[in-house]
Amino acid sequence: MSKLYAADRKKMPKSSFAGPGRSFPVNDATHARLAISGATRSEHAGNISESEAERIKSKARGKLYQR
Numbered sequence: 110m111s112k113l114y115a116a117d118r119k120k121m122p123k124s125s126f127a128g129p130g131r132s133f134p135v136n137d138a139t140h141a142r143l144a145i146s147g148a149t150r151s152e153h154a155g156n157i158s159e160s161e162a163e164r165i166k167s168k169a170r171g172k173l174y175q176r
Contacts, residue, residue, distance in 0.1 A: 111140075118131075118134065127141075127168040127169045128148070133148065135169045135173075142169075144165055144166075149162065
């Protein structure tokens with residue numbers, strides 16, 4: 110997995126994140142997959158709504174399958 114350091118994360122544009130408040134980075138395929146699974150876990154834990162989870166997963170899938 111590629112490391113994402115805090116300094117690099119701060120430099121990333123807002124479009125490189127799938128969640129609110131610059132959460133769920135989707136800058137590469139590994140992080141997109143992590144965003145999908147993280148959104149599912151957060152939804153099941155009751156931390157985010159179903160619609161927010163679907164929005165995050167949709168954006169992550171878009172980055173993942175972007176050609």
